[in-house]
Amino acid sequence: MSSNSVIEVQNLSKVYDIEGKSKDLRYAISKFFSSKNKETEKLLALNNISFNVNEGEVFGIIGPNGSGKSTLLKILSKITFPTSGKAILNGRVSSLLEVGTGFHHELSGRENIFLNGSILGMSKKEIKKKFDEIVDFSGIEKFIDTPVKHYSSGMYVRLAFSVAAHLEPEILLVDEVLSVGDMNFRRKSMGKMNEVANSGRTVILVSHNLGIIKNLCQNGIYLDRGEIQSSGIIQKVVEDYQNSYKPYQNKTLPNISKHIDVSKIDILSITNNGSKILSTGDEIMIKIKFKSLVKLRNLLVKIIVRDNNKQVLFSCNNKFYDAIFESVPDEGIITCQIPKLALNTGEYSIDLFLEQDRIEIFKVFEIMRFEVFAGGFYETAIMPYHDRIFLVDHVWKIE
Amino acid sequence: MKTIIQNNRGLNFKEKIQELYDYRELLWTLAYRDFKVKYAQTFLGIIWGVIEPLLTAILLSFVFNRIAKANTFGINPVLFSLTGIIAWNYFSNVVNQGTNSLILAQNMIKKIYFPRILLPASKALAALPDLLISILFTSVYYLVYWNDFSADILFFPLFIVLAIIAGISISIWFSALNIRYRDFRHIVPFAIRIGLFVTPIAYTTNEVSPDLRWIFFLNPLTGVIEGIRWCLFGLEMHWKLFGLSMIILALLFITGFYFFNKVEKNIADVI
Numbered sequence: 001m002s003s004n005s006v007i008e009v010q011n012l013s014k015v016y017d018i019e020g021k022s023k024d025l026r027y028a029i030s031k032f033f034s035s036k037n038k039e040t041e042k043l044l045a046l047n048n049i050s051f052n053v054n055e056g057e058v059f060g061i062i063g064p065n066g067s068g069k070s071t072l073l074k075i076l077s078k079i080t081f082p083t084s085g086k087a088i089l090n091g092r093v094s095s096l097l098e099v100g101t102g103f104h105h106e107l108s109g110r111e112n113i114f115l116n117g118s119i120l121g122m123s124k125k126e127i128k129k130k131f132d133e134i135v136d137f138s139g140i141e142k143f144i145d146t147p148v149k150h151y152s153s154g155m156y157v158r159l160a161f162s163v164a165a166h167l168e169p170e171i172l173l174v175d176e177v178l179s180v181g182d183m184n185f186r187r188k189s190m191g192k193m194n195e196v197a198n199s200g201r202t203v204i205l206v207s208h209n210l211g212i213i214k215n216l217c218q219n220g221i222y223l224d225r226g227e228i229q230s231s232g233i234i235q236k237v238v239e240d241y242q243n244s245y246k247p248y249q250n251k252t253l254p255n256i257s258k259h260i261d262v263s264k265i266d267i268l269s270i271t272n273n274g275s276k277i278l279s280t281g282d283e284i285m286i287k288i289k290f291k292s293l294v295k296l297r298n299l300l301v302k303i304i305v306r307d308n309n310k311q312v313l314f315s316c317n318n319k320f321y322d323a324i325f326e327s328v329p330d331e332g333i334i335t336c337q338i339p340k341l342a343l344n345t346g347e348y349s350i351d352l353f354l355e356q357d358r359i360e361i362f363k364v365f366e367i368m369r370f371e372v373f374a375g376g377f378y379e380t381a382i383m384p385y386h387d388r389i390f391l392v393d394h395v396w397k398i399e
Numbered sequence: 400m401k402t403i404i405q406n407n408r409g410l411n412f413k414e415k416i417q418e419l420y421d422y423r424e425l426l427w428t429l430a431y432r433d434f435k436v437k438y439a440q441t442f443l444g445i446i447w448g449v450i451e452p453l454l455t456a457i458l459l460s461f462v463f464n465r466i467a468k469a470n471t472f473g474i475n476p477v478l479f480s481l482t483g484i485i486a487w488n489y490f491s492n493v494v495n496q497g498t499n500s501l502i503l504a505q506n507m508i509k510k511i512y513f514p515r516i517l518l519p520a521s522k523a524l525a526a527l528p529d530l531l532i533s534i535l536f537t538s539v540y541y542l543v544y545w546n547d548f549s550a551d552i553l554f555f556p557l558f559i560v561l562a563i564i565a566g567i568s569i570s571i572w573f574s575a576l577n578i579r580y581r582d583f584r585h586i587v588p589f590a591i592r593i594g595l596f597v598t599p600i601a602y603t604t605n606e607v608s609p610d611l612r613w614i615f616f617l618n619p620l621t622g623v624i625e626g627i628r629w630c631l632f633g634l635e636m637h638w639k640l641f642g643l644s645m646i647i648l649a650l651l652f653i654t655g656f657y658f659f660n661k662v663e664k665n666i667a668d669v670i
Contacts, residue, residue, distance in 0.1 A: 016668060025580040025582040028579075028580060074667065075404060076404065077511070077512055078402070078404060078512035079508075079509065079510070079511065079512050079667045080665065080667045080668055081404070081405075081406055081664055081665065082404065082405060082406055083406055084406060085405070086403060086404060086405035087403070087404040087405070088401065088402070088403050088404075089401070089402040089403075089404070090400075090401050091400060092400050093402060095511060095512070097510045097511065098510050101506075101507055101510045101511050102504075102507050102511075104432055104436060106435070106436045106439040106440070107432065107435060107436065107439075111432075111435065114428060115428055115429075115432055118424050118425045118428045119425060119428075119507070119511060119513065120511070123424060124424055147439075170400075
């Protein structure tokens with residue numbers, strides 16, 4: 001253990017009880033009277049995590065959704081407690097898991113600055129000292145005494161971020177809050193984040209945005225299913241993540257067709273050098289590896305993409321381009337390229353259908369699932385809210 | 400500053416108190432927010448702090464003194480009820496707000512750490528201006544309808560402090576229970592409605608048979624309200640039973656603090 005470690009995490013584990021019934025008085029009473037101790041289902045969210053962060057270092061944590069990143073950050077922020085192991089933090093800690101925590105819509109911007117500031121751990125004196133700076137940074141001087149319920153969502157977020165940006169802890173824990181506001185404001189907040197990173201403060205940063213992580217961090221860890229998969233210099237960790245992470249699971253493909261055997265499906269990001277990590281706006285390629293069991297001709301390929309609720313979103317079909325494959329090799333790879341992935345972040349699934357001479361020869365629903373991460377569909381890299389499934393290119397003008 | 404995070408089961412009392420002291424500004428801020436929001440966009444604002452107890456007092460004195468003929472020992476019935484209502488109203492407000500304080504702040508609880516006990520505690524603080532207004536109003540009523548003062552009146556603030564402690568204790572208990580068992584959301588309003596009748600607001604326990612009187616004093620609010628009547632009007636006070644009330648209050652406060660601490664530990668996981 002090096003002497004200048006500011007954060008030491010030692011063998012940290014977290015187990016969640018998955019039991020919905022604890023909130024029920026009837027359950028508690030029956031449990032009290034029954035001698036049997038019912039087994040509850042457990043979920044191991046973090047398994048034996050250890051790492052050190054040195055003073056002044058910006059430390060990145062990356063990994064897919066549900067890998068334990070947020071749990072780890074919640075433990076370090078004291079929001080939840082570890083099941084075993086310990087963490088030692090030397091210095092005043094502030095955590096930023098969202099912006100605007102505790103904002104009340106009936107209160108004015110001014111009152112919310114004080115409210116949010118003291119929730120984030122600033123003293124009244126500190127807030128007073130920085131008040132003008134905060135207001136200035138947010139760019140909403142004119143509305144500072146208006147209740148925030150009258151703010152646009154952009155103004156709200158700008159004010160909230162501005163308060164957070166003026167925290168001055170020795171240790172800062174940040175979760176994915178940098179992508180807020182419009183382009184100008186994003187640039188401003190990235191600048192602020194750079195300033196924080198260079199000010200000698202120790203920062204732990206959790207993000208899906210590998211660009212930001214590579215830019216700001218020196219070291220980091222890559223988490224998956226609650227375990228550290230890779231740790232050390234950030235470039236190497238990001239590389240390991242991109243190489244090893246399988247953002248989707250293939251169903252084991254049974255040989256269900258007498259005509260064709262599909263052995264493998266892949267979705268790759270061409271933008272990201274063939275990585276399996278797909279981001280919004282990437283050029284992607286779907287690869288279907290197959291073996292013909294009989295001589296095939298006039299092959300139609302249909303791919304249907306669904307969201308998590310099984311709602312059909314769109315389909316790709318070689319018929320649309322009058323590109324039905326007239327001759328089919330005995331063995332090969334069918335590829336389908338999508339120049340700009342227009343899906344928002346989230347999980348999706350694919351159904352695959354093959355037809356020969358309009359007769360179905362292969363049909364598998366949910367043949368694979370894939371995940372889309374935040375990315376640069378728009379040059380600003382701003383992502384719409386999750387409930388907006390599609391992103392669309394558009395042009396603005398005023399005359 | 401060094402923070403050690405681990406799964407320790409016990410409660411370090413000294414550390415906890417120090418932490419609460421460090422977070423005192425947040426307590427004020429939360430209380431200010433609640434107070435501000437309560438009267439935001441209301442026409443009468445804080446005057447509600449007068450209307451509510453006055454109407455309740457008139458109603459109660461009508462039911463208990465006119466219809467049920469409860470004895471007020473020559474004290475103006477509305478004044479008599481008012482002196483009970485100020486403590487009861489404060490108490491029931493704090494308990495009502497406090498019980499739901501954690502659930503209503505669940506988003507905050509999941510996103511940032513602070514001593515969770517500040518949430519129910521801030522409700523006790525936020526209700527103080529209302530209490531003060533109703534006390535001021537009652538004093539005016541008192542000066543008009545009463546002219547037999549004694550030095551005992553100096554004890555009045557003490558009983559108000561006891562009412563505040565009772566409000567905090569019960570809302571700490573209920574807010575923690577509400578996290579464990581959501582049933583308490585239904586139990587609490589019901590319990591408060593019953594409390595309005597079993598607490599001697601428009602009557603006194605002097606009228607109750609001496610053998611059964613102690614049952615009333617199991618309710619700490621009985622001790623508080625009879626105490627208020629004693630110092631304001633010189634009504635007979637059963638000091639031994641008052642002691643019983645206070646022991647129960649102290650027990651509720653201490654056990655509430657420990658129970659809350661136990662529930663607080665994994666609150667972000669279960670809320």
